[in-house]
Amino acid sequence: MRLDRFLSETTPLTRSLAKRALKAGEVRLNGERVKQPAVHIRPDDDLVIWQDEPLALIGKRYLMLHKPLEVECTARRGLYRRAVDLLDVPAVERLQPVGRLDVDTTGLLLMTDDGQWLHRITSPKHRHDKVYRATLAEPLEGSAATHAVAQVAEGLRLDGDDMPTHPATLTMHGPREAKLAISEGRYHQVKRMFGALGNRVTALHREAIGPLALDADLAPGEWRALTDDEIALF
Structure with missing residues (x-):
């Protein structure tokens, strides 16, 4: 391996x-x-050795983060902390989020530097459902809830989109508490879907991606490495 490539893979340095x-x-x-x-x-x-530190190649990494509020899934620094700023690992800038969460959305965020694994999760053809728990501004119950469940299962036409959403699963856990499982990742999709139903999301939390659920022992802002069995789920 060329020395400059080795440095770029073991430190924050680019090749240049x-x-x-x-x-x-x-x-x-x-x-x-x-x-x-x-x-x-x-x-x-x-x-x-660089800066008096011995260097070693870093293997592929697979992390689970409980994303808190006011944290961005972006590489550029802005008004808020970035998800990578919460991770105390070498060469953290190489890690990418597996799908993004809005700054006001909490919950499961996977991070990796394995591009193929990331693609297997995010590619629409693999259809790994993402499960969200939403708190609604207005109660949704009775016949209105039954109708909303049917609309979501059929597909919703979102403002500005040519194609309706893929069939999804809506489950009500109270007048203002809903669980929504979607297989797509359109821009602000969950919020826009409830907007199409005449409602508004006041809080949003991602509970799971495919068969992998957020570890209940992780507090907001905490993270851990995935186990080999969890990595193999995708």
């Missing part, structure tokens, strides 16, 4: 910044300062 660090004499290989980015190394045998 890795080359600058090498040129500045910041990197030692087996005790010797090396400035050539094209030098080939054996990651399992050679010792590379």
